[in-house]
Amino acid sequence: MSPTIKDVAKKAGVSIATVSLAIHNNQRITTITRNKVLRAIKELNYHPSRSAKGLVTKTTGNIGFVLTDDHFLKTEPFYTMIFLGTEFVTRGNDYYVLLATINKDFKEGDELPRFILERSVDGVIVAGKVPDAFIQKLSKFDMPLVFVDYFPPVDDHCVVMVDNTRGGYQAAKHLVDLGHKEIAFIGADITHPSISDRLTGYKQALETSGIEIKQSNIIIDEDYPARQNGYNAAKRLFEKNKNVTAVFACNDAMAIGAMQYCADNGIKIPGDVSLIGFDDVEADLLLNPPLTTVRVPKVELGTEAMNVMVNLLSSKSANCAKKIVVPVELIVRGSTRKI
């Protein structure tokens, strides 16, 4: 058994209350006694039990991180990066993070992750799009909540977002600047705020550049922005309109799929068409040509979200409905070129 506060008290010749106060740097304790206590602690290699502390303070030192299982399983390590970001800041702040996934079809009757029910976490960070039913159920617990990379429908939460609209604008504007006129957008799950924002940015860019927005150049009926669906979307796009010279895919996964379609069908990139993605995943650099994209600072999303959470937890400020929008950055590589 590891030593308890009692052992320390005995060794230091003081009461357990004094030990506790000394540990927490309470002013009422003399430096003399504090040092006595500290020495005993060191000699015994004492560390307070988290469970015991938690029972009385009603804190655990843990933060929950939840996302849907399909996001968790994605090929591109997007949410993994966000998770790692949260991990970076917890390290410096005496917290740990517990990961849990929920079903992407979470229904009202479903149970929340156990760590919420059993109060094993002091707050939860929700990453990516999650079902409304989940948010509603979660909101009933008075537990600090931070959303990252998803804008929840009910707008009174802390949110850390990507500047998707601006990113979409930058992407499309880049193509415009290269002289393209017939610029397509391929997307999926357009009900997703991030994706529809990117589309909005695209439209803004065309509009301000005096380029007509053609519905036939907007392919958005795939259900999930994955490689295969990028392939499918590209197929339908090019079968419909042979004049397209540039494609903006709503994310890199779809861009990779589109690139594959082009390779399979003799469409040269960037010779025949320029292609730009969104996210900036690892894979982009390995592609041939490397993919021009809009970089989403994934790790930073995580660190920001956790910073908000740590603030929330320490300041006890009831509810900050804070929005943090992290900027994106156009990364020009080989898949786009002047027409």
Add this chain to the structure above:
Amino acid sequence: MSPTIKDVAKKAGVSIATVSLAIHNNQRITTITRNKVLRAIKELNYHPSRSAKGLVTKTTGNIGFVLTDDHFLKTEPFYTMIFLGTEFVTRGNDYYVLLATINKDFKEGDELPRFILERSVDGVIVAGKVPDAFIQKLSKFDMPLVFVDYFPPVDDHCVVMVDNTRGGYQAAKHLVDLGHKEIAFIGADITHPSISDRLTGYKQALETSGIEIKQSNIIIDEDYPARQNGYNAAKRLFEKNKNVTAVFACNDAMAIGAMQYCADNGIKIPGDVSLIGFDDVEADLLLNPPLTTVRVPKVELGTEAMNVMVNLLSSKSANCAKKIVVPVELIVRGSTRKI
């Protein structure tokens, strides 16, 4: 405040002991009372507090997962996959996993991760190579330990390993079978058991095939198996020996670096030289040509490790010095061909 066991007891008209027994399906409780209790629990939406339970049972329901910071930061999501694997099995087993990194230069005086000191975890899984000092310090805690993807020097721990020797053999044998005779091995950190095992497998394959093992074809003095070092190793190899027709890189990261070197220097793959890696990371498929490799079942490593841990925890079997060796699989893609 969420309801406590007292609230349930009151509502059900029984004592808190009865509630506790009912929850744990104790046989002594009648079905009648159990149902009464269960109903009260449901009505109140009661969930036992983990902290309180932990204080008395001395369990937390958490497992620690530790790796060195440099592994954590690696480009290739290798340990991430192992981590995800552990996550899969915890989900079904009422555990959560806490992630912590340690410095790769962990020294004797350094502190262990806080979750170990504060007993916030019931056991710890150590992933990848970690400093001896860490293992020694950790071993002093009588806490279940499982090593995954690293064979600790002191051999009385549970270990989940990859069959590196066999994998090295398969890789080199594949090249031999394609008719290659001048087969090089490029590696790094040869003190790492996994890497030296792969080299051992390589040597075995050449030996049993009657091919001379030339020291000049074994480049192993890089310090870490990363892309850049693969590039460097390839450079030194080809500057030394122009007759090499096949290269076995100790992992995919180095293979990717080697591929880059070849691309930069007009060496065609697989036209001029065949190249095989080890690990099977996501990136392999995006390379041109896609990389032939030996697949390490990363997620499975994680699930196996966590399974061992869960067994350890439930069976209370003092110390199983169990070794699990998970098999690898040759994945032939475009980077190798008949000479």
Add this chain to the structure above:
DNA sequence: GTGAAAGCGCTAACAT
């Protein structure tokens, strides 16, 4: 400035 004691929400002997 320090100690005694109550109590956090549970489990597990021990009574009944």
Add this chain to the structure above:
DNA sequence: ATGTTAGCGCTTTCAC
């Protein structure tokens, strides 16, 4: 079969 009670290791009034 169920209830009473004593802790688990800490924090935090409240006395002294």
